[in-house]
Amino acid sequence: MSGIHDFTLASARDALKARKISAVELTNAHIDAIERLDGQLNSFITRTPDQAREAAKASDDALAKGEGGSLCGIPLGIKDLFCTNGVRTTAASKILGNFVPPYESTVTANLLKDGAVFLGKLNLDEFAMGSANLTSAFGPVENPWKRRDSDAKLVPGGSSGGSAAAVAAGLVLGATGTDTGGSIRQPAAFTGIAGIKPTYGRCSRFGTIAFASSLDQAGPMARNLQDCAILLESMAGFDPRDSTSVDTPVPHYEAALKRGVKGLRVGIPKEYHVEGMPAEIEALWQQGMNWLRDAGAQIVEVSLPHTKYGLPTYYIAALAEASSNLARYDGVRFGERVSAPTLDGLYEASRAAGFGDEVKRRILIGTHVLSSGYYDAYYLRAQKVRTLIQQDFLKAFENVDVLLTPTAPSGAFAQDEKPSDPVQMYLNDVFTVPASMAGVPALSVPAGLDARGVPLGLQLIGKFFDEETLIAAGHTIEQAAAFHHRPTIHAGVSA
Amino acid sequence: MSLDAKTVTRIARLARIGLQPGEVETLGKDMGSIIDWVEQLKEVDVTGVDPMIGTGLATPRLREDRVTDGNCRDKVLSNAPERKGPFYTVPKVVE
Numbered sequence: 001m002s003g004i005h006d007f008t009l010a011s012a013r014d015a016l017k018a019r020k021i022s023a024v025e026l027t028n029a030h031i032d033a034i035e036r037l038d039g040q041l042n043s044f045i046t047r048t049p050d051q052a053r054e055a056a057k058a059s060d061d062a063l064a065k066g067e068g069g070s071l072c073g074i075p076l077g078i079k080d081l082f083c084t085n086g087v088r089t090t091a092a093s094k095i096l097g098n099f100v101p102p103y104e105s106t107v108t109a110n111l112l113k114d115g116a117v118f119l120g121k122l123n124l125d126e127f128a129m130g131s132a133n134l135t136s137a138f139g140p141v142e143n144p145w146k147r148r149d150s151d152a153k154l155v156p157g158g159s160s161g162g163s164a165a166a167v168a169a170g171l172v173l174g175a176t177g178t179d180t181g182g183s184i185r186q187p188a189a190f191t192g193i194a195g196i197k198p199t200y201g202r203c204s205r206f207g208t209i210a211f212a213s214s215l216d217q218a219g220p221m222a223r224n225l226q227d228c229a230i231l232l233e234s235m236a237g238f239d240p241r242d243s244t245s246v247d248t249p250v251p252h253y254e255a256a257l258k259r260g261v262k263g264l265r266v267g268i269p270k271e272y273h274v275e276g277m278p279a280e281i282e283a284l285w286q287q288g289m290n291w292l293r294d295a296g297a298q299i300v301e302v303s304l305p306h307t308k309y310g311l312p313t314y315y316i317a318a319l320a321e322a323s324s325n326l327a328r329y330d331g332v333r334f335g336e337r338v339s340a341p342t343l344d345g346l347y348e349a350s351r352a353a354g355f356g357d358e359v360k361r362r363i364l365i366g367t368h369v370l371s372s373g374y375y376d377a378y379y380l381r382a383q384k385v386r387t388l389i390q391q392d393f394l395k396a397f398e399n400v401d402v403l404l405t406p407t408a409p410s411g412a413f414a415q416d417e418k419p420s421d422p423v424q425m426y427l428n429d430v431f432t433v434p435a436s437m438a439g440v441p442a443l444s445v446p447a448g449l450d451a452r453g454v455p456l457g458l459q460l461i462g463k464f465f466d467e468e469t470l471i472a473a474g475h476t477i478e479q480a481a482a483f484h485h486r487p488t489i490h491a492g493v494s495a
Numbered sequence: 496m497s498l499d500a501k502t503v504t505r506i507a508r509l510a511r512i513g514l515q516p517g518e519v520e521t522l523g524k525d526m527g528s529i530i531d532w533v534e535q536l537k538e539v540d541v542t543g544v545d546p547m548i549g550t551g552l553a554t555p556r557l558r559e560d561r562v563t564d565g566n567c568r569d570k571v572l573s574n575a576p577e578r579k580g581p582f583y584t585v586p587k588v589v590e
Contacts, residue, residue: 098574099574100573100574102567102570102571102573102574103570199552200549200550200552201550201552201553214548214549214550240558243553243555243556244549244550244552244553245553246552246553247553306539308535309535309536309539312532312533312535312536313536315529315532315533316533316536323510327511330511331576332575332576332583332585333574333575333583334574334575334576335574335576336576337576337577339586340586341586342586342588343585343586343588344511345513345586346585346586347511348511348512348513349513351510351511351512351513352512352513352514352515355512360512360522361522361525361526361529363510363512364503364506364507364510364512364522364526365526365529365530367506367509367510368498368506368526368530371506371509378533378536380546381536381537381539381541382533382536383546383547383548384539384541384544384545384546384547385536385539385541385544386546386547387544387545387546387547388539388541388544390547390550421528422525422528422529423528423529423532438550439550439551439552464552
């Protein structure tokens with residue numbers, strides 16, 4: 001152990017239990033790191049150091065008595081899409097700039113019950129709509145990684161870009177994310193960390209600000225899959241307050257790490273060899289196959305014929321749901337209000353001032369595809385194609401246990417390389433969206449660096465509620481990849 | 496193809512989002528390119544395919560018919576941008 005910033009979540013947990021370090025020390029070290037580095041990274045929207053110190057003190061008391069839950073004294077960051085009782089929750093939108101929830105989301109309540117210490121609320125794309133964390137009303141997040149040959153500011157991916165950057169830079173030991181079409185997996189890949197999007201219905205959506213309700217799913221982001229497994233076990237579970245929550249027992253995910261992949265059948269979807277994919281990503285994918293084969297898995301080619309329709313289907317279904325979900329921001333019950341002489345005028349003025357450009361664009365497209373005369377042609381058709389996409393996965397899983405793909409078609413790009421055409425930006429999610437559409441679980445693990453020294457991830461997609469097999473296969477990749485690189489900006493690097 | 500100003504204005508009205516004249520053109524162009532791109536779904540044969548509504552993993556359930564929440568008026572109103580006593584306020588809607 002060389003320093004406090006070398007802890008993983010698991011090793012910190014063990015050191016806390018053994019009383020080799022106090023929760024207050026651990027929390028203070030992370031608060032200091034945030035103060036030192038987050039002026040540049042901008043990964044936090046709201047910091048809660050006083051509450052964190054108090055919680056850490058309570059953790060030390062519990063630990064001294066030999067008590068405390070699985071996360072007792074562990075400093076975490078919370079994506080600012082989870083409502084936290086008495087702590088401002090903005091969804092990175094101006095329209096919720098002063099919103100203070102009087103209640104706690106189920107996922108964060110579960111983490112608190114297990115003793116976690118919250119350091120604050122993490123930046124994201126506005127209402128989780130984006131793939132580069134450039135749409136936040138609180139400014140962009142900078143990726144702590146740099147290219148070898150340049151000082152350009154890179155994006156951390158999105159929408160959980162603040163969560164990804166904070167974990168990668170060592171500002172928190174783990175973070176919550178949410179994933180609607182790739183918002184945990186793509187930023188995890190862009191920042192060299194691990195992230196899991198569980199099966200739809202595994203984590204409660206209660207108290208999580210909604211983007212597209214049939215797709216939104218909370219999940220953990222951390223430096224490795226062991227840490228993610230510990231977090232997921234705490235976050236997951238049945239919740240009667242979410243009608244889509246599934247009542248099935250939560251396994252001890254950490255135990256799955258050591259299962260290995262002997263005899264496992266790993267599918268390689270041939271449609272994921274997309275046109276224009278960089279050779280180094282193809283090579284990394286091949287490397288992933290070799291690693292799993294060397295560990296005893298069998299590699300099998302499979303077909304997911306409707307893959308190319310995943311993104312356009314997503315952008316109809318998700319935006320339709322978003323237009324409906326975001327109707328609640330009307331300047332009356334909560335959020336920013338711009339006064340006008342009529343009620344409609346008040347709605348129009350408040351929403352015009354409160355929403356950013358990407359959110360407006362998405363609400364308008366969602367409204368269009370649901371409007372009279374277009375509903376059948378766009379929305380209903382997209383829901384039918386979604387059935388076909390789900391059937392592709394179910395059919396593939398009759399023959400294989402997991403699927404292996406790249407997480408994203410490129411590494412992190414620079415903030416000023418953002419494509420001006422929105423469709424080009426949406427292509428970032430080409431490999432992550434289909435699993436979201438089907439509701440199956442998926443994860444991303446860091447697997448290597450590209451030619452310019454920026455991390456790349458591999459994605460594993462699994463059967464419904466079989467996160468354990470994903471974790472086992474992902475851990476095999478982690479061990480083979482031995483990814484121990486650190487970003488340029490990191491709490492453990494002294495200035 | 497760009498969506499024309501009339502269509503953009505009609506959609507914005509349905510969504511209750513006020514637009515500046517300059518925004519109509521840009522939005523029409525961006526929305527048009529997204530709509531053109533999703534048109535490719537027309538080539539998929541969806542004959543006899545049921546629409547997917549949610550992921551179908553959770554079984555619908557009934558709960559006991561009793562009050563489990565409430566009596567928290569001040570909490571509910573705590574984020575209101577404007578209120579009068581226990582009421583939200585809006586501009587006059589009925590003459």
